[in-house]
Amino acid sequence: MRSEIIVDLKKLESNVEAVRASVKKGTKLMAVIKDDAYGHGAVEIAKYLTNKVEWFCVATLTEGIELRKGGVKNPVLIFESPAKERADQYVEYNLTASLSDMSSFEELADGTEYHLNFDTGMRRLGITPENAGQVFELMKKNRKMTCTGIYTHFSSSDEPQNESVEKQLHQFKKIRKFFPKHLLTHVANTGAIFHYKGMDVSFDAVRPGICLYGYMAGDVMVESLKPILSWKSFVMQTRLIKKGESVGYGQSWIAPEDGVVGTIPVGYGDGLMRILSGKFRVKINGKLVQQVGRVSMDYFGIYSSDASSFVRGDDVYLLDGEELNAKIWADEAGTIAYEITTFINKKNKKKYLF
Numbered sequence: 293m294r295s296e297i298i299v300d301l302k303k304l305e306s307n308v309e310a311v312r313a314s315v316k317k318g319t320k321l322m323a324v325i326k327d328d329a330y331g332h333g334a335v336e337i338a339k340y341l342t343n344k345v346e347w348f349c350v351a352t353l354t355e356g357i358e359l360r361k362g363g364v365k366n367p368v369l370i371f372e373s374p375a376k377e378r379a380d381q382y383v384e385y386n387l388t389a390s391l392s393d394m395s396s397f398e399e400l401a402d403g404t405e406y407h408l409n410f411d412t413g414m415r416r417l418g419i420t421p422e423n424a425g426q427v428f429e430l431m432k433k434n435r436k437m438t439c440t441g442i443y444t445h446f447s448s449s450d451e452p453q454n455e456s457v458e459k460q461l462h463q464f465k466k467i468r469k470f471f472p473k474h475l476l477t478h479v480a481n482t483g484a485i486f487h488y489k490g491m492d493v494s495f496d497a498v499r500p501g502i503c504l505y506g507y508m509a510g511d512v513m514v515e516s517l518k519p520i521l522s523w524k525s526f527v528m529q530t531r532l533i534k535k536g537e538s539v540g541y542g543q544s545w546i547a548p549e550d551g552v553v554g555t556i557p558v559g560y561g562d563g564l565m566r567i568l569s570g571k572f573r574v575k576i577n578g579k580l581v582q583q584v585g586r587v588s589m590d591y592f593g594i595y596s597s598d599a600s601s602f603v604r605g606d607d608v609y610l611l612d613g614e615e616l617n618a619k620i621w622a623d624e625a626g627t628i629a630y631e632i633t634t635f636i637n638k639k640n641k642k643k644y645l646f
């Protein structure tokens with residue numbers, strides 16, 4: 293095995309507790325496990341969380357069906373808009389649709405449960421607020437489908453003081469008045485859960501995503517969250533290198549001193565972004581070692597001026613969930629932790645620590 297992903301489920305549990313501690317008592321958790329649980333393995337994460345959260349949310353109908361086929365029994369909300377030709381599958385697999393467009397009333401099959409999704413400022417998916425009254429009429433007319441919830445999504449809650457959050461919340465509360473009290477109401481993602489506690493964003497349920505995996509949305513950290521993913525490989529080959537010699541494609545890195553170079557069998561084909569070339573360190577025997585040269589499709593190089601730093605076969609941690617984590621990579625790569633973990637190729641075997 294060239295490399296493996298190790299997911300620490302105890303830390304996942306502690307992240308769930310951090311969410312519970314940040315929301316109103318009795319708030320339901322709708323764990324967002326879209327895109328294979330941000331690269332952590334959706335079915336395994338769902339099975340572990342089955343009694344620890346109430347709902348799951350995924351991006352697509354296909355992901356929802358995968359959860360059902362994997363034995364997940366909790367209610368599941370699908371974010372994408374339903375496609376008419378697959379409408380029956382929501383009923384068949386007992387999945388809750390998102391109704392984000394008035395025309396979706398015609399697309400859903402009889403017997404479907406759905407949540408209304410209103411666009412209060414994200415401008416991605418969602419019903420326009422002005423149509424709230426009309427939607428209520430359509431809802432009453434389409435009695436063969438059941439509305440069980442109502443929600444919206446924040447565009448900028450990852451920033452602790454963004455005034456758009458209050459505006460969206462205000463807009464949502466106005467819309468909410470049109471609809472029956474019993475609908476499950478949910479608005480908060482990670483940013484809102486941790487940065488906007490004071491604004492009463494809990495409602496009936498919250499939709500935590502990235503925080504479950506131990507990262508914060510945006511740059512303001514939350515101490516109680518712990519990254520749950522480690523990425524482990526090994527030293528496949530070593531060679532001594534002389535000052536002035538290069539490593540890898542394009543000879544982009546030149547050894548500053550005599551030392552040792554190691555080859556690690558992980559590359560961009562495994563989901564290690566090439567843009568990170570030369571910008572990260574790995575951990576071997578508890579010590580940090582610099583990555584050097586360009587990351588290639590299946591390999592990258594490391595270097596130490598101390599020739600005894602590592603030997604062939606040594607364990608190599610690319611990520612260890614502590615000082616080596618996806619947020620550090622994200623900052624180097626000019627992206628967000630979400631993209632780093634989601635980018636890890638599914639071909640990497642995963643191991644779960646209970």
Ligand SMILES: *Cc1c(COP(=O)(O)O)cnc(C)c1O
Binds near residue numbers: 483
């Ligand atoms: C992805 C997503 C979430 C979770 O967002 P995080 O920032 O990861 O917490 C919640 N709601 C919707 C609609 C989403 O698309």
